[in-house]
Amino acid sequence: MHELPILRSIVGVALRHAVEAGASRVLAVDVKVGELRGLDAAWIQSYFDFVTEGTPAAGASLRLKESKALFRCRSCGATFPPGPHAGGDVACPHCSSKHVELASGNELLIESIDVV
Amino acid sequence: MAEIRTIDIKEAVLSENAGLADRLRRRLMESGTFLLDVMSSPGAGKTTLLLETIHRLRERGIRTAVIEGDIESTVDAEKMAAAGVKAVQLRTGGACHLDAAMIEAALHELAPGDYDMIAIENVGNLVCPAEFDTGAHRRTMLLSVPEGHDKALKYPLMFTVVDCLVVSKTDYLPGSDFDLAALRAEARRLNPTLTVFEVSARTGDGMQGWCDWVADGIRGVADARDGALDC
Numbered sequence A: 001m002h003e004l005p006i007l008r009s010i011v012g013v014a015l016r017h018a019v020e021a022g023a024s025r026v027l028a029v030d031v032k033v034g035e036l037r038g039l040d041a042a043w044i045q046s047y048f049d050f051v052t053e054g055t056p057a058a059g060a061s062l063r064l065k066e067s068k069a070l071f072r073c074r075s076c077g078a079t080f081p082p083g084p085h086a087g088g089d090v091a092c093p094h095c096s097s098k099h100v101e102l103a104s105g106n107e108l109l110i111e112s113i114d115v116v
Numbered sequence B: 001m002a003e004i005r006t007i008d009i010k011e012a013v014l015s016e017n018a019g020l021a022d023r024l025r026r027r028l029m030e031s032g033t034f035l036l037d038v039m040s041s042p043g044a045g046k047t048t049l050l051l052e053t054i055h056r057l058r059e060r061g062i063r064t065a066v067i068e069g070d071i072e073s074t075v076d077a078e079k080m081a082a083a084g085v086k087a088v089q090l091r092t093g094g095a096c097h098l099d100a101a102m103i104e105a106a107l108h109e110l111a112p113g114d115y116d117m118i119a120i121e122n123v124g125n126l127v128c129p130a131e132f133d134t135g136a137h138r139r140t141m142l143l144s145v146p147e148g149h150d151k152a153l154k155y156p157l158m159f160t161v162v163d164c165l166v167v168s169k170t171d172y173l174p175g176s177d178f179d180l181a182a183l184r185a186e187a188r189r190l191n192p193t194l195t196v197f198e199v200s201a202r203t204g205d206g207m208q209g210w211c212d213w214v215a216d217g218i219r220g221v222a223d224a225r226d227g228a229l230d231c
């Protein structure tokens, strides 16, 4: 169950920032999730409820924002979605360079929290 | 009623694990020890490939130890010991992955300076281990021919975090409908810089190229250490 350590990490970070801000309750946690992570939103919320039980984040909503997979060309800087690349290699649609890297789509980032 | 405030955080999840993993990577670099993480589904051939690789690297004077994270039993650690390979068995208590803290604990039982390489046999699954940086300098996944070629779609994250894909048990290729070209295309769509090897640990086919890649990683770490000593 790798979801559990992930959720513990999310809740730990949220609570730490809430305490630092002198807040008494966390109402919402915004998390950016790359589509390549394949996390199941329904499962994640129930793990979240479990992990936050009895903490100042109990009852908070976990808002997941999915980011799409995007490549960046290291030659010209263009970004583009992974398309069907029949030939095998991924190449930049603008300059045909094969020096491309994943720019987004695999992140798992706590963006912000709403607190009172 | 207190006002609702939004606090900007922008912090990666599991950053604590990532920080520890970075420290381990640096520490092992300083002792000139290459850490290799090997991941796959159960039975894809991790233990077999590691034994064969260690055997071949030994002929090149490379000393290897293994951290056994697979939970099935202690069979793998026993196989390593029987082959004269130092192995540390991790007791993961049913965990679905290894993390940097477990590797740090295992390293206490090894004197890293005694080894040119420490290989991690990760827990057998292609989902959870992808999330956790173990501090390895390079990460490899195995996909065995009997599992089928359509795995990149099922385990996308794993394909993006590894440096190398070993298609294992290629002795099963003749007569199978395993589409190597399709797998390569799909894998490199997710990870354009992925290195792919086709290997049969049974027949030895493709072992040379794979072992060269591992040896290259070992050399990279040794050079980095010597470079650091120079300045």
Ligand SMILES: Nc1nc2c(ncn2[C@@H]2O[C@H](COP(=O)(O)OP(=O)(O)O)[C@@H](O)[C@H]2O)c(=O)[nH]1
Pocket (backbone or CB within 6 Å): B040, B041, B042, B043, B044, B045, B046, B047, B048, B049, B124, B168, B169, B170, B171, B172, B199, B200, B201, B202, B203
């Ligand atoms: N035909 C064939 N069988 C293999 C190969 N590599 C491993 N096996 C077999 O596959 C089974 C599982 O291998 P093992 O190394 O224990 O997999 P692990 O669970 O990933 O460590 C064993 O019966 C091995 O003998 C190979 O290259 N070809």
Ligand SMILES: [Mg+2]
Pocket (backbone or CB within 6 Å): B046, B047, B048, B070, B076, B121
């Ligand atoms: Mg094994």
Ligand SMILES: [Zn+2]
Pocket (backbone or CB within 6 Å): A073, A074, A075, A076, A077, A078, A092, A093, A094, A095, A096, A097
């Ligand atoms: Zn370009």
